[in-house]
Amino acid sequence: MSTGDYTKELSVIEGKPLLRDLDELISKPLETKPDKKFYIALSITLSMLGMLVIGLGLTFYYGIGMWGNNNPVGWAFGIVNFVFWVGIGHAGTLISAILFLFRQKWRTGIARFAEGMTIFAVFTAGLFPLIHVGRPWLGGYLFPYPNQHSLWVNFTSPLLWDVFAVSTYLTVSLIFWYVGLIPDLAILREKATSKIKKVIYSTFSLGWRFSNRHWQNYEMVYLILAGFATPLVLSVHTIVSFDFAVSIIPGWHTTIFPPYFVAGAVFSGFAMVQNVLIIVRKIFNYEHIITIDTLEKMNKIMLLTGSMVGYGYAMELFISWYSGVEAEQFTFLNRALGPYAWAYWTMITCNVISPQLFWFKKIRRAVPVMFVIAIFVNIGMWFERFVIIVTSLSRDFLPSSWAHFTPTYVDVMILIGSFGFFFTWILLFTKALPVVSMVEVKAVVDGAQPTHKEH
Amino acid sequence: MMSEKILYSLNAIFDTPDEISHAAEKIAEKGYKKFDVHTPYPVHGMDDAMRLAPSKLGYVALIFGLSGTLGALLSLWWVSAIDYPIVIGGKPLFSFPAYIPVMFEVTVLSASIATVLAMLFVFFKFPNNSHPLHGTGYMKKVSSDKYGISIQADDPKFNEEEIRKLFESLHASEIDLIFWDNEELNHKNKILEPKFLLFLLAAAVITSGTAYFSLNKLMFMVPFNWMMEQQKQNAQQKSLIFDDGFGMRQPVAGTVARGYMPYEFKGQPDLAGEKLVNPVPISKESLKIGQQKYDTFCSPCHGYHAEGDSRLRGQYPNPPTLHSDKVRKWSDGRIFAVLTDGQNIMPSYSTQLTVDEKWAVINYVRALQRALNAKESDLQ
Structure with missing residues (x-):
């Protein structure tokens, strides 16, 4: 490629690797036996998953009374975790759909992984409403279907909208992910030497043959799916925020919730993608595919969304004072100065202050520092949901019904276990499927596209 | 061996994206129709070079998306305003703003699923692992880092020598023929294996x-x-606490449940006819209840019009008509006595009908009597 060519500055893959080498590098984890590090990591996540299993066993056997939930704090860790994990998922769709529509080529290296995380995060999130109903085997009643009781669900309730939003989100994310995987599975099919692998890859690649007559429709579908996934991802966290905003509890009943929840979701999702990718690029030697430039761009998005979240906090405080509603004013004073002040200030430190460090280019490009900041952001965003849900419920309009919420050991086990569940999926994913899209990466390597000719 | 096989296509491999774009352009220019380009990733500008018509999948998304919206709206309206009309939160039965989230989600869901299914199974006719290109060296190369072009043998302009020359002039790095796999051509799927x-x-x-x-x-x-087996006393269960062993308790002696005043005229129908007065006024509602109860409990023997025309076809003795002078002259209370005590072979209907329902049935019987023996004056 000649100098002065405008595609040069768009280069998102470092160096100019041979296409064949990219295939080799990306499919290597699938073709080699997992090493010791993998088994150590897996044993850690499986132990955490074991805590989830025990926690859920206790919950199902003895009932929801094993949790710290009380009256009035009927929604505590269960819903905090649900909102947290749904939020984590949002970064994946943002990267795969919104950045695709904006033609951000740097997304190619991280899109597949982020989409995978979306799916696993929504799996994890989906556990919580289900276990929160207490009798998860009756969860089918959440869906409207003509049943023997002649009952229908309440279509005017945000909780029902949630059922639709989350299940649509999961389905569309899975479809989007699978469509992206088909050509990659076909590459693996061509590379496969063992018979079993060949059969599996042939089955799931459906007979893809890299035909341009197919690529044309495929790209159209990818565009359509991206076009649908973009408003979808915005709608999901908007609807999650309606669970709170449509009620009249002070601290919940605000119109700022939908945009502020979406910004928070993207913020925490990027932090989680950041954390996991830093480890993945190191272990699998993907430093030239998931480049430091890509990480820096992600840090910029975290800076932007983190500042939006900070603006949200400030605006909530202002409006509670400006509205003149005593209960609202009290709720926000209570958050900052009441019994949960430690949670509130953890949230402010992690979410508002720590991402501001990303104004410095040096910090944006320093991998260990951004790793720590991303962990802080995750902690902060979990506490944001905790603060919103628990402080508002524990002290609402009637002081006579106030109560303090303290989590039990089962709550903590389920929280830790949810991370185990998520990371077990992630680990198995890294060994089962290509974590970077080979096709998309090859298409953006320097020299992969025809040089532009004057017509 | 080779000569027995049927030719599928003549293929060429190119090394750079520029060469393949140029080759595709030339081949489309020459008027070949049944040809395809195979690239490891979508190459920009290839659709124009091949002169492909734009993809039609957008229409699939549009049609299924709109039907999703409309279907969701109709089913939400039917469920909440027709089939299960319950007022919640003071909102109207058909509260459109509250339906928007669900309508949106259904739109996205149906459009996405339909578009992908249409692409894979209708447009591409997948799954198709028996295509002649599968399992060839050509496919291995184009899946990784080469760019291939393939002209099918059933193209009307297909001429092996000519195409070979064309490929060579376009600087193809490899040219070879691909045949149908006889095994796959002759393979028959047996379902009853x-x-x-x-x-x-x-x-x-x-x-x-x-x-x-x-x-x-x-x-x-x-x-x-x-949830089913809780530690509590259920109805009809044996009790270990009470002396009589019954789980259910008797009411305190002399208690009368609402609407269940004891009947004073048992065995004295004539006295009942004298003393009892029908407290239920004749109204549209009471006649409707009376008709419903009459049709349910009385009509099997007495007939829908009280003419004693049983529907039981003689399996049970037919009762007399209720249009006889005797019954028409009876007071309401006298009929009430029959419903309560029974008469001849007719049993008591006290367990089926409440007191008010009995009076409503009597009102309805009166209406039947008047209708079947109508006078000129009734028409006014």
Whole structure:
């Protein structure tokens, strides 16, 4: 490629690797036996998953009374975790759909992984409403279907909208992910030497043959799916925020919730993608595919969304004072100065202050520092949901019904276990499927596209 | 061996994206129709070079998306305003703003699923692992880092020598022929293979077994039965606490339940006819209740019009008509005595009808009597 060519500055893959080498590098984890590090990591996540299993066993056997939930704090860790994990998922769709529509080529290296995380995060999130109903085997009643009781669900309730939003989100994310995987599975099919692998890859690649007559429709579908996934991802966290905003509890009943929840979701999702990718690029030697430039761009998005979240906090405080509603004013004073002040200030430190460090280019490009900041952001965003849900419920309009919420050991086990569940999926994913899209990466390597000719 | 095979296409491999774009342009220019370009990733500008018509999948998304929106709106309207009309939160039965989130989600869901299914199974006719290009060296190369072009033998302009020359002039790095695989051409799918049948059988046994176990056994085990079997006294259960051993208790002596005043004229129908007065006024509502109860309990023997025309076709003795002078002259209370005590072979209807319902039935019988023996003056 000649100098002065405008595609040069768009280069998102470092160096100019041979296409064949990219295939080799990306499919290597699938073709080699997992090493010791993998088994150590897996044993850690499986132990955490074991805590989830025990926690859920206790919950199902003895009932929801094993949790710290009380009256009035009927929604505590269960819903905090649900909102947290749904939020984590949002970064994946943002990267795969919104950045695709904006033609951000740097997304190619991280899109597949982020989409995978979306799916696993929504799996994890989906556990919580289900276990929160207490009798998860009756969860089918959440869906409207003509049943023997002649009952229908309440279509005017945000909780029902949630059922639709989350299940649509999961389905569309899975479809989007699978469509992206088909050509990659076909590459693996061509590379496969063992018979079993060949059969599996042939089955799931459906007979893809890299035909341009197919690529044309495929790209159209990818565009359509991206076009649908973009408003979808915005709608999901908007609807999650309606669970709170449509009620009249002070601290919940605000119109700022939908945009502020979406910004928070993207913020925490990027932090989680950041954390996991830093480890993945190191272990699998993907430093030239998931480049430091890509990480820096992600840090910029975290800076932007983190500042939006900070603006949200400030605006909530202002409006509670400006509205003149005593209960609202009290709720926000209570958050900052009441019994949960430690949670509130953890949230402010992690979410508002720590991402501001990303104004410095040096910090944006320093991998260990951004790793720590991303962990802080995750902690902060979990506490944001905790603060919103628990402080508002524990002290609402009637002081006579106030109560303090303290989590039990089962709550903590389920929280830790949810991370185990998520990371077990992630680990198995890294060994089962290509974590970077080979096709998309090859298409953006320097020299992969025809040089532009004057017509 | 080779000569027996049927030719599928003549293929060429190119090394750079520029060469393949140029080659595709030239081949489309020459008027070949049944040709295809195979690239490891979508190459920019290839659709124009091949002169492909724009993809039609956008229409699929549009049609299924709009039907999703409309379908969601209609079903939400039907469910909440027609089939299950319950006022919640003071909102109207058909509250459109509250339906928007669900309508949106259904739109996205149906459009996405339909578009992908249409692409894979209608446009591409997948799954198709028996295509002649599969399992060839050509496919291995174009899946990785080469760019291929393939002109099918059934193209009307197909001429091996000519195309070979054309490919060479375009600087193809490799040119070769691809044949149909005879084995795959002659392969017939046998449905009734023992392995497949065994698989079906196993699937059926496992599914039905799991369904039976989970619905009929599992749900009755600890802890799933904890809602059903609670530590409390249920109706009809034996009691260990009370001396008489009954779980249910008798009301205090002399208690009268609302609407169940004892009947004072048992065995004295004439006295009842004198003393009892019909408290239920004749109104549209009471006649409607009377008609419903009459049709349910009385009409099987007395007939819909009270003419004693039983529907039981003689399986049970026919009662006399209620249009006789005797019954028409009876007071309401006298009829009430019959409903309460029974008469001849007719049993008491006190367990089926409440007091008010009995009076409503009597009102309805009066209406029937008047209708069947109408006078000129009734028409006014």
